[in-house]
Amino acid sequence: MSKQILMIDDESDIQTVACMGLTMMGGWQVLTASSGKEGIAQAKAHALDAILLDVMMPDMDGVATLKALKADASTQAIPIIFLTAKSRAINRKELYALGAQGVIHKPFDPTTLASQISGFLGWKD
Amino acid sequence: MSALLPNAPMTSSGATSQNTHEAILDTETLLNVAGSLIVVFDRQGKIKRFNRTCETVTGYTELAVQGHCVWDFLLIPEERTAMKGIFHQLTHGQTNTYYESTWVGKAGETHVIAWSNTVLANPLGRVDFIISSGIEVTEQRRSRRQLEGQYRQSHLLVEITQKVRESLELKEILQTTVSEVQALLGCDHVFILQAPPNSLVHLAAEAITDFAQGPAQSLLSRPWPANPLLQPSYVDHYRRQSISVIDAMDGSGVAPEIVAILKQLAVKSELAVPILAHAHPDEGAENGHKDNFWGLLIAHHCTQSRRWSPLEIDLMQQLANQIGVAINHAQLLEHLEDIVIERTAKLTKTNQQLRREMDERLRTESALRRSEKQLRLITNALPALVAYIDIHHRYRFNNYAYETWYDIPYQKIKGRQVSDIVSLEVYQQMLPYLEEALTGEKVTFELEMIQSSGERLWASISYIPDIQEGRVKGIFSLVSDISDRKAAEHMKDEFVSVVSHELRTTITSVQGSLTHLATGRLGDLNPQGQELVDIALKNTERLTRLINDVLDLERMSSGKVRLTPVVCPVPDLLHSAAEAMGAMANEYNIKLAIKPADALQVYAEPDQLMQALTNLLSNAIKFSPKGATVWMQARPVDSGGEPADKRVEFSVKDVGRGIPSDKLETIFERFQQVDTSDARERGGTGLGLAICREIIQQHQGRIWVKSIHGKGSTFYFTLPQPASL
Numbered sequence: 001m002s003k004q005i006l007m008i009d010d011e012s013d014i015q016t017v018a019c020m021g022l023t024m025m026g027g028w029q030v031l032t033a034s035s036g037k038e039g040i041a042q043a044k045a046h047a048l049d050a051i052l053l054d055v056m057m058p059d060m061d062g063v064a065t066l067k068a069l070k071a072d073a074s075t076q077a078i079p080i081i082f083l084t085a086k087s088r089a090i091n092r093k094e095l096y097a098l099g100a101q102g103v104i105h106k107p108f109d110p111t112t113l114a115s116q117i118s119g120f121l122g123w124k125d
Numbered sequence: 126m127s128a129l130l131p132n133a134p135m136t137s138s139g140a141t142s143q144n145t146h147e148a149i150l151d152t153e154t155l156l157n158v159a160g161s162l163i164v165v166f167d168r169q170g171k172i173k174r175f176n177r178t179c180e181t182v183t184g185y186t187e188l189a190v191q192g193h194c195v196w197d198f199l200l201i202p203e204e205r206t207a208m209k210g211i212f213h214q215l216t217h218g219q220t221n222t223y224y225e226s227t228w229v230g231k232a233g234e235t236h237v238i239a240w241s242n243t244v245l246a247n248p249l250g251r252v253d254f255i256i257s258s259g260i261e262v263t264e265q266r267r268s269r270r271q272l273e274g275q276y277r278q279s280h281l282l283v284e285i286t287q288k289v290r291e292s293l294e295l296k297e298i299l300q301t302t303v304s305e306v307q308a309l310l311g312c313d314h315v316f317i318l319q320a321p322p323n324s325l326v327h328l329a330a331e332a333i334t335d336f337a338q339g340p341a342q343s344l345l346s347r348p349w350p351a352n353p354l355l356q357p358s359y360v361d362h363y364r365r366q367s368i369s370v371i372d373a374m375d376g377s378g379v380a381p382e383i384v385a386i387l388k389q390l391a392v393k394s395e396l397a398v399p400i401l402a403h404a405h406p407d408e409g410a411e412n413g414h415k416d417n418f419w420g421l422l423i424a425h426h427c428t429q430s431r432r433w434s435p436l437e438i439d440l441m442q443q444l445a446n447q448i449g450v451a452i453n454h455a456q457l458l459e460h461l462e463d464i465v466i467e468r469t470a471k472l473t474k475t476n477q478q479l480r481r482e483m484d485e486r487l488r489t490e491s492a493l494r495r496s497e498k499q500l501r502l503i504t505n506a507l508p509a510l511v512a513y514i515d516i517h518h519r520y521r522f523n524n525y526a527y528e529t530w531y532d533i534p535y536q537k538i539k540g541r542q543v544s545d546i547v548s549l550e551v552y553q554q555m556l557p558y559l560e561e562a563l564t565g566e567k568v569t570f571e572l573e574m575i576q577s578s579g580e581r582l583w584a585s586i587s588y589i590p591d592i593q594e595g596r597v598k599g600i601f602s603l604v605s606d607i608s609d610r611k612a613a614e615h616m617k618d619e620f621v622s623v624v625s626h627e628l629r630t631t632i633t634s635v636q637g638s639l640t641h642l643a644t645g646r647l648g649d650l651n652p653q654g655q656e657l658v659d660i661a662l663k664n665t666e667r668l669t670r671l672i673n674d675v676l677d678l679e680r681m682s683s684g685k686v687r688l689t690p691v692v693c694p695v696p697d698l699l700h701s702a703a704e705a706m707g708a709m710a711n712e713y714n715i716k717l718a719i720k721p722a723d724a725l726q727v728y729a730e731p732d733q734l735m736q737a738l739t740n741l742l743s744n745a746i747k748f749s750p751k752g753a754t755v756w757m758q759a760r761p762v763d764s765g766g767e768p769a770d771k772r773v774e775f776s777v778k779d780v781g782r783g784i785p786s787d788k789l790e791t792i793f794e795r796f797q798q799v800d801t802s803d804a805r806e807r808g809g810t811g812l813g814l815a816i817c818r819e820i821i822q823q824h825q826g827r828i829w830v831k832s833i834h835g836k837g838s839t840f841y842f843t844l845p846q847p848a849s850l
Contacts, residue, residue, distance in 0.1 A: 011630055017637030024646055056626050085629035086622065107633035107669055111640050 003028040003123070004046065008039035008065060009054040009083065017110045018052065026114025036060030040068055043075045050121060052104075055084040055095070063098060070099055079121050083108070162238060162259040168252055170194045170212050182238075182261055184231030201227045201235060215242055216252045225262065237263040271436075274309070278440045281305045285447050295455035299330035302444055306424060307332035310437055314345070314392075314425040317400070317448070320360045320418065327355065329420060345390065353386040354423075364418050369397040370438060373430035387425075394431035396424045396438065398445040402452040419452055505535075510604035513591070516563055518543045521599060530576055548575055555586070562588030562600045571607065583611040614683075625676050632672070636665040667810070674812040677736075678795070681819040688730050688823055692847045695725035695759045695773060702738035703757065709743060714751045717742070722759040727773050727844040729824050734844075737820040740813040741777040741840050747809070748781035748838075755779050762843065772826075772843040780837040789830060793818045817842070 005028050009015050012034065019030045031046060033039035037060055043051060051069070055062035062082060069075040081102040082095050092103050102120030104113070118124070156163055156176045165174035171194055175187040183190075183199065190198075196205040204226050211224055228236045238259040245254040285305065288298050299317050307315040316331035333345070345352060353359065362383055363369055371379055372394050374387060387395060401416035422445045424437075504511045504524035513522035520538050528535040531546055543559070544552045551574050562568045568588045575581055589601040639662040641647055643655070650658060703717045710717050727734070738757075745755040756778040763771055784792060784799055791797040796811035821828040821842045832838035 011634065013634035014630065014637070017634055017641065020641055021637070024641075085626040085633070106629040107636045107665070109640055110637040111644055 003049040004031065005029070005050050005052060005117070006031045006033060006039060006042050006046070006048050007052040008033045008036060008042075008057075008062075009052075010034050010057045011054070014054075014083075014106070018108075018113060021110030021113045022117075025111055026118070028114060036062070036065030036068070039065055040072070040075070043069060043078060044072070048078050050079045050081060050101075050117060052117070053080050053082055053100075055082055055086065063095075066098055066100065081117055081120055162261065164195075164257045164259070166195075166212070166255045166257065168216050168254070170196070170209075173254065182230065182236055183228060195226075195228075199228045201229055212255075215244055215255050218244075218250075218252075225266075235263070236261050237266045275436060277309055278436060281309055282440065282443055282447070285444060288451075295451055296330070298451045299448065300332075302422070302448060303330045303332040306422075306441070306444065307334070309440075310424055312424040313427040315423070316354070316425075317420060317422050318354060318360055319420040320364070322417075325355070326357065326360050326420075328352075353389050356386065358382055359386050360421060363397050363399055363421050366397075366399065368399070368438065368442060369395070370433050371395040372432045390425070391427050392425045393429055394426040394433065396433050396441055398422045398441045400445045400448045400452070402449045403456065416449070419449065422448060508606065510602070512538075512602040512604075513599055514543060514559070514588075514602050515599040516597065518559065520546070532578075551575070558586070558588060559600070562590050563597055565590045565592055565597050582606050582608040621676065621679060625672065628672050629669075632665055632669055636662065636669065639665060671810045671812075674810045674816060678812055678816055678819065681816070681823065688733070690728050690730050690824070692726050693729050693731050693734065695722045695727055698727075698731065698734060698738065699757055699759060702735055702742060705735065705739050706742040706746065710746050710755070713746050713749070715746045715749050716752075716754040717746075718754050718756045720756065720758040722773075725759055725761060725773050726847050728847045729844055733820045734824070737817045737842070738775070738777070740817050744809075744813060744840075745777050745779035745781065745838075749779045750781065753780050761846070771846045773846055774841055774843045776839050776841045778837065778839040783834040783836050783838050784830065784832040785834045786832075789832060792830060793828065 003026070005022060007015055007018055007022075007030055009018075009032075015032045015034075019032065022028045022030050028049075031042055031048075033042045036057060039051070039053070042048075053062045053065060057065075060068075062084075066080055066082075069078065069080065079101040080099070081104060082100045083104050083106060084091070084095070085106040095103050102117065104116055108116070156174065157178075160178060162179045162182060163174065163176040164172060164179060167173055171192050172190045175185070175190045179190075180186055185199075196208045200208055208226060223239070223241055225237055225239045228238060230236060239262045240257045240259040243256040243258070244252045245256065246252045285298070285302055288301055303315045303317060306312070313334045314331070316333075317329040318326055319329040320326045331345070345354065348355070350356065359382075362380060371383075371387070374384060374393060399421055400419045402419040404417050422441060424441065501524070505526075507524060508526060510526045510530060511522075511524040512520055512527070515521050519540060519542055521540075523535060523538045525535045527533065527538050527546070531538075533546065538546060543555070547555065551572065554572055558568045558570050567590065569585065571583060571585050573581055574584045583606070584604050585607045587603045589603070590597045591599045591601060639658055642650070642658045643662055645655075699719050699722060703719055706717065742755065742757065749755055757776070758778070759773055759775045761771065762774045782799075788797070788799050792799070793814045795815045797814075798809065798811050817840075818828050821844070824844050826842050826844045828840070828842040830838055830840050
C-alpha cells in the first residue's frame with residue numbers, strides 16, 4: 001500500500017532529491033511544502049502517513065512546526081521525522097524529546113531514505 | 126801624774142796648779158776602776174793616758190798608743206777631719222763639747238763611743254790637757270739603727286702597700302719599690318725582672334747607685350743577650366726557688382752558672398725573691414687563680430760582701446708579695462679594660478647594627494608604602510575587580526572598580542561582608558567557590574552578575590588562596606567582565622551553526638543528485654560518465670566527513686560538550702564498534718578480532734567512546750594489508766594501587782605499515798598524517814586522531830601509540846572504571 005508523505009523543507013533542491021528517492025525507491029506519494037506554515041496547511045488538508053520535517057527553516061522552524069502539529073488534534077497523530085543539518089548527536093535527544101519518531105542527518109542517501117523512514121516507523125516493505 | 130801621764134813634760138810656768146792636777150791624775154785607781162774609757166790628750170792631741178777599759182775595747186796597749194793622735198789610727202777615716210775640728214774647739218775654750226766617734230780596734234772591728242771632755246787649763250787659761258771620758262755605745266747605736274731601719278722598712282712597706290692599693294700604674298709602683306729598696310738597704314743595684322711565658326726576660330724597673338756603675342755594670346744597660354741578667358738560665362735558676370740569699374761569692378752552695386753571671390757583674394752579695402702573680406686572664410683559664418712565676422725582685426751589693434739580715438730578707442719577701450698584688454691588680458684592670466673595650470666595641474657594633482636595621486626597616490616601610498601606593502594605583506586603573514577577602518568573607522582590600530560596579534565609594538567597602546556588597550542571588554552562587562578557595566584550592570568560575578545599573582554581565586571570577594605557613598589567611602579575588610567574550614563566543618557558535626547548516630544543505634543536494642545518477646535508474650551512463658559520477662560521489666562523502674570532523678573538533682575543544690557519562694559494559698562497546706565497522710572491514714577484506722574483556726565496565730559517554738573506537742578501527746582497517754586481522758582488546762590496569770587508579774586500557778592493533786618514530790609525537794595533532802597523501806588516497810580527514818585525543822582527555826583518560834615502522838601500530842587509551850569516579 002502506497003504511503004503518502006509530506007516533506008517540509010525550504011530547500012527546493014533537497015526536496016527534489018528526496019522526492020526522487022522516495023518515489024522511485026519506496027513508490028510513495030510525496031507532497032512538498034517550503035515552510036512550516038505551508039506544511040501545517042498541507043497536513044490538515046491531506047491524510048498523511050508521515051511528515052519529513054526540516055529543523056532549520058526561516059520564520060517558523062521545524063521545532064515550532066512540530067509543536068504546532070502536535071498541538072492540533074487533526075495533525076497530532078501524524079508521525080514526524082526530523083531532517084537536520086546540525087551536528088551529529090548534539091540535539092538528537094532534544095528532538096526525540098519533542099515527540100519526533102526519528103532523526104535523519106543531512107546529507108542523507110536519497111536511495112535509502114525510504115527504508116530509513118520505514119525503519120523508524122516500523123513499516124514493512 | 127807619772128802614772129797618768131808618764132813621760133809628760135813638766136811645764137815651768139804655773140807650777141802650783143800643775144802639781145794639784147798631777148796629784149789628781151796620779152790616782153791610778155781612779156783611772157782604772159772606772160768602767161768608762163778614759164783618754165788623756167795633750168794640747169796637740171797626742172795620747173797621754175789610755176786606761177784599761179780603752180785597752181780592752183781596742184786591743185791596743187797604753188804603751189803602744191802613747192804619743193799618737195787618735196785620728197792617725199783609731200778613728201775611722203771619715204771621722205778624722207771632724208775630730209781635728211773638735212779638738213781645736215776644745216783647746217780653744219769650748220769645753221762642753223759632746224760627741225761620738227767611731228774607733229777601729231786592732232782587729233778591725235768598730236766601736237762607737239760617746240765622749241764627754243774635761244779640759245785642764247793653766248792659770249793663764251791655756252789648755253794643757255784634755256781628759257775625755259767615753260762610754261761605748263756601739264750596741265745601742267746598732268739597736269737604734271736597727272730600730273730605725275725596721276721603722277723605715279715598715280714605713281716603706283706601708284707606703285708601697287698603699288701605693289699598690291691606690292695606684293694602678295704598675296710601672297710607677299715597680300719603680301718606687303726598687304728606688305726605695307735601694308735607698309733603704311743601701312744596695313748598689315736593685316731591679317725587677319719580668320719573665321713572661323713564651324717571651325724574653327726584660328728589665329721592668331731598676332735603681333742603681335753611681336758607685337755601682339763601673340765597667341762591669343755597663344753590661345746592665347745592654348739589651349738581651351749581652352746583658353747577663355736577661356739570660357734565661359739566670360731567671361730559670363730562681364724560678365724554682367722561694368728565695369735566694371747569697372752573702373758572699375765564696376762559692377759555698379751557689380750554683381756555678383749563677384756565680385759566673387754575678388762575677389761578670391762584679392756582684393759580691395745578692396738577694397733574689399721571686400714575684401708570683403695570677404695567670405693573666407688572656408693566658409688561658411685553666412690556670413685559674415693559681416699563682417704563677419712572674420719575675421724576680423733582686424738586690425745586688427757590689428762594693429763588698431754583705432750579710433743580708435733576716436729583716437731585709439723579710440722586707441724583700443713582703444715587697445715581692447705586694448708587687449704580686451699590684452701585678453694582679455694591674456692585670457685585672459687591664460683585663461677589665463680589655464673587657465670594657467670589647468664590650469664597648471660590641472655595644473657600638475650592636476648600636477650600629479640596630480641603626481642599620483632601623484634604617485633598613487624605615488627603607489622597607491617606605492618601599493612598602495611606595496609599593497602599596499603603586500599597587501593601589503595599578504589596581505585602581507584596572508577595569509577588573511581586585512580584592513582580598515579574609516576567612517570571614519570580609520573585604521580587606523578592594524580597588525576602585527568596585528565603585529563603578531556597585532556604586533559604593535570604594536573606600537567604604539573594606540571591612541564589609543561580601544554578602545553586603547553583592548546581591549543575595551550572586552552571593553549564593555559564589556559561596557561554594559569561596560568556601561572551596563578557603564580550603565586552599567585555586568578556583569575559577571564564570572557567573573552572570575547584575576551591576577548597580579541593573580545591567581547583567583558575565584564575569585570570570587578567580588579566587589587564589591593566600592597560604593601562609595600552611596594556613597589559608599584569605600583569598601585574592603579577581604573578577605573580570607567577560608561579557609564581550611561571551612558575546613563573541615555566542616556569535617561564533619551562531620556562525621558555526623549557520624555554516625554547518627549551509628554546507629550540509631548544499632552537500633545534501635549535490636550528494637543526493639549524484640547518488641541518484643549513480644544508481645542508473647535515471648538511465649545508463651557510459652563507463653567514463655559512470656566513473657566521473659563515482660569520483661564526485663566519493664569526494665562529496667569525504668567532504669561531509671571533513672565538515673563533520675571539523676565541527677566535532679571545534680565543539681569539543683571549545684569545551685562546550687558537557688559529558689553525561691554512564692556506566693558502560695566494555696564487551697558491549699567493543700562489539701558495537703566492531704559491528705559499526707563491519708561493512709568497512711569487509712570492503713577492505715580485513716578480519717576484526719576482539720579479545721574477550723570479561724565483565725569490565727567504564728564510566729563514559731557511549732556515543733563519544735564509540736566515535737573514538739571507530740576512528741581507531743577505521744585507521745587500522747585502512748592501513749592494514751588485505752587479508753590481515755585487526756585486534757581490539759580491553760584489560761584492567763592498576764597504575765597505583767589506590768582504588769582511584771583502577772582503569773581500563775583499550776587497544777587497537779594492526780599489522781599495517783606502522784608509524785616512523787619521528788611522527789609518533791605529532792600523530793595526534795590536527796592534519797598530521799604519516800603521509801600527506803593519506804587524506805586523498807585513504808579518504809581520511811587528518812582529524813580522526815585529534816578527535817580521539819579530545820574525547821579521551823575529556824574522559825580523564827590518556828591516549829598513546831606504540832609502533833614499529835613497517836610492522837604495525839598499536840593505539841592505546843585508558844578510561845576510569847566506575848568505582849574510581
